[in-house]
Every structure is written in structure tokens, then in C-alpha cells.
Amino acid sequence: MSPSDLVIRAPYVVTCDDAMTVIENGAVAARDGRIVAVGPAAAIPIVGAELIEAKGRILMPGLINMHCHAGDSLFRGLVENLPLEPWLQTVWKAERAILRPTTCRLGAELGLAELLLSGVTTVMDMFWFPEETVRAAKALGIRVATGGIFFDPPGMDGHLADRRLADATAFFDAVEDEPLIFAGCLPHGTYTVSPQHLQNAARLSRSRGGFWCTHAAETAAEQATIIERYGRRVITHLAELDLLGPDVVLAHCVHLDTAEIDLLAASGTHVVHNPMSNLKLASGFAPVPALLAAGVNVTLGTDGAISGNDLDMWLAIRLAATLHKAATGNAAAVTTAEALAMATRNGARALNAADRLGSIEPGKAADFILVDIGRPHAAPLFDPVTHLVYSAGRGDVTDVFVGGRRVVEAGRLLTADVGALVAAADALRPAIAASVV
């Protein structure tokens, strides 16, 4: 067995491996940021290692939030009670007035701080000035998958469509050696980006081994727009443009017919389910049970705090495991193991990082979190997976490790001054409020 520099013992280790193995009285050993051993505590030697006795806690992998706009945290609660299309028009007005590199950095730090404190160790983020998101991620110590935005109308960064490809290429060059960053291309959607620009983005991401992500089939109105414009449904449109595949991550996929589900499954395209955003914007109920039955890799996201009003992955997990039961009339729809996998290992797979992230297994990055079970809502605890999905919340996350580095300790973020972030965001409030008047 390899020597280790960190050993954590916990009454339960929820590994989120293929079999969703739970080890009672378990331990995890890590060295140089990687997991070197997992097993019963008695079998893991601690010689020479820092020992953390996580009494009354569950040890589990860090959560992977596959769809977020962290910088949009600045606009939380600003635009309410509208469906997506008119809502977007107001959101874009506010973004255009407020967003600069400095405000994007502040919004990203605010959002990423919220994510880390809730146990998210990797997030896919789509936002203006993605290089500011990278700076924020490096400062706070969270993994981020991001990259160039493609958007045909004039952008909130002041850039026009004809320089998007150059911006995105420069992004790939800039983050080539950044260990916390996954680079890709993130066109906004089929209704805001032309087929040619969508394909330019994919040519770039594929030539650089990166991911390609867009919003797809979020609303019925979006489907109607694409049918009117191109004579085919959104997923068929993407398929015809050769924009499906294992490098493709599609956010939402709420309005799909069976042919579209088959296209997603056959191509190995990944889907991000964003239940809170879909509920609040009245977008609808994604056909998650049908996607799972077809073999589609379904991951989970919060979307931005401007649509879901916070970045709570625990709420996403609980909604993913409950709302499809009501929507289908089947109390067995979406199991607890499926919901937890969506928030961990499935995200790693969508990032082409299943060998490195998403579960507690030897060889993977030491990205893990501790969840307090010494609280009234955790007793009695018959099954840790059931507890994590239906009863746990982000307030239960006490400690967070990314690559073996502790970034949250006893509920406190060690890598940023949260009070200063909150104060800076609040100082912007009058200007943000005035931006939509």
C-alpha cells in the first residue's frame, strides 16, 4: 500500500462508486492530492499521515454541479415571476449595464464561495469574461469547467459575434496548464447562435480535446422557434449539425420527443437536469426517467442564482429524486442511488474525467466532503444514501477538500473573506436595482 499524508476516518464512507458502496467505520487515505486507499478504518494505516477523525460525519465525494452561471449571483432576486423568454430580456438588460471584468470576478467569487461552502468541488460555469471565473476559481480552490461564450447578438462583454472564436481560442491557450480548469466552448443556445457559429465552436473544442456545452430544449417556446426557423426540433437540429456526442453537454432538455431521446442516447450526449430552475421559470418537467431508461448520462445542475435563486445542489438532488415520482405517478421513479450518482460520478463522466473525479476510489483526486449526521434530522439513520438524498442539506456540510487541500473547515471557507464578498455585492445593489428600471 502507498504511504499517505492524510487519513480521514468516518462512521460512513459513501463512495459513489459503480455499486454505490457504503463502508461503515471506513477510512480514506490520500497522498499528493490523490486517493491511495479506501476501506474499513482498521485496514488503513496512518503512519506518518495527518489523521482526521470525522466523528458523526459522512465522508463522500465532492458534488459536481454541471450547469451554473456563478457570476449571475449578483442579480439574485432581481427578475421574478416571468417565463424564460421575457425573463431573459430583462436579465440581459441588467447584465449589459453591470457586467465588466471586475463585477464578473466579484459575482464569480460570490457564487463559487456559495458552491464550496455547500460541498461542490467541481462546477461547469457559462458566463461572460470566463477568464475572471478562472481567476476566482484559482483563488478559492474549486475546479471549474468553462470557456469561451458564443452569442450572436452583441454580448454583455461588448464583443461582437465575429471575435468569439478568437476569444475562445485565447481561452484554451491561457488555461492549458491549469490543473483546476477544464476548458471548452459554451455557445448560449440554438436560438441565439447560428448553425455556423455553433459548428465553429465545436471545431475548436474538438481540436483542443475540450467539451462543448449549450442550453437545449429548455422551453416549449424554444422548440417552436427552432422548428419555425430550421424546420426541425432542437435535438434533431444539433444532430444534423454533428453537434451531439460524448464531448457534448446539454443543459435542461425539458421538452424532448422520443426520437430526440433516442438521438441523445445513441450519440452518448450528456444531459444536465436543472430541476429548480425548470420549476421556477415554469419551463416544465424534464423526462428524466425516460432519459435514464434510454441510457442517457443524466447529471445535475443548479443553473444560475438568477433563475433558481441560489446554487444549492442538495436541493437539486432532492428535487431530482422526488419530482419525477409525482410527475409520473411512480413512487419508484429515480432512485436515491441514481439521484446521488447524477450529482457526483455522472458529472465526472460528462467532463471526460471519470478516471479522476466523481467517486472515492484509489487513484482519483482527493475531492471529498464531510456531512454532519449528529443532528436531529439525521436520526435515526438507517441508510446513509437515503439520508443524503432526502434529509441532508447544504448546512450539514462541515469540511471540503479539493485535491487533498482543505478549503472549508468547520463550515468556514478558508480561501476567501466571505464577509468582504457579501459587503461588496451589497454595495453594488443600488446600481443593479437601477439597471432594470
Ligand SMILES: [Zn+2]
Ligand atoms: Zn443556464
